[in-house]
Amino acid sequence: MTTRDLQLLDIRPTIDSIKISDNMSKDERFQNITLRPIIKLQNDLLIAIFKNYIKKHKNVFYELTTERRLHYIDNAIHKDIKFRNSLKGMVIGQFTTDEYKIYIENSSALNKRMMNIVIQRLQSNIQLFEKAETLIAV
Numbered sequence: 001m002t003t004r005d006l007q008l009l010d011i012r013p014t015i016d017s018i019k020i021s022d023n024m025s026k027d028e029r030f031q032n033i034t035l036r037p038i039i040k041l042q043n044d045l046l047i048a049i050f051k052n053y054i055k056k057h058k059n060v061f062y063e064l065t066t067e068r069r070l071h072y073i074d075n076a077i078h079k080d081i082k083f084r085n086s087l088k089g090m091v092i093g094q095f096t097t098d099e100y101k102i103y104i105e106n107s108s109a110l111n112k113r114m115m116n117i118v119i120q121r122l123q124s125n126i127q128l129f130e131k132a133e134t135l136i137a138v
Helices: 003-011 026-041 043-056 066-079 081-092 097-105 107-124 132-136
Strands: none
Touching: 026 043, 026 081, 026 097, 026 107, 043 066, 043 081, 043 107, 066 081, 066 107, 081 107, 097 107
C-alpha cells in the first residue's frame, strides 16, 4: 500500500456498530468498510457544503416545514446532478487505490448506497441547518 493509502485509512473514524459477516454482499461490505467511515469523516464538510447549497438556492429551504426540508435534502441530491457529482467526488477522493478498483467494478450500485448514506447523514443533522438569526433569537 502507498503512503497515501495508509494515511487515508489512518484518519478514518472507527464505527463500532459496523458488523462484518461472511454472508454479506461485496457491495454491502464496501459500504460498511469504506463508505460509512469516509462519509462520517466528511460530516462537517457535508454540512458546510449543504449550507452553501441552501444559500445558493435563495434560502428557500428556511421557509419549509421540517418534513419538506427532509424532502428538499433528498430531492437536491437526487435531482441536482452537479451537486450530486460534487458530493460523490468528495467521497471518492478519500478512496485508497484498491478501494477505487473495487468501486469501478460496480459504481452504479455503490453510488446509490453512497448517496443514500449522505442523505441520511444530512437529514439526521437537520437541526444544524437553521438560519443564524433563528438560533440567536432563542
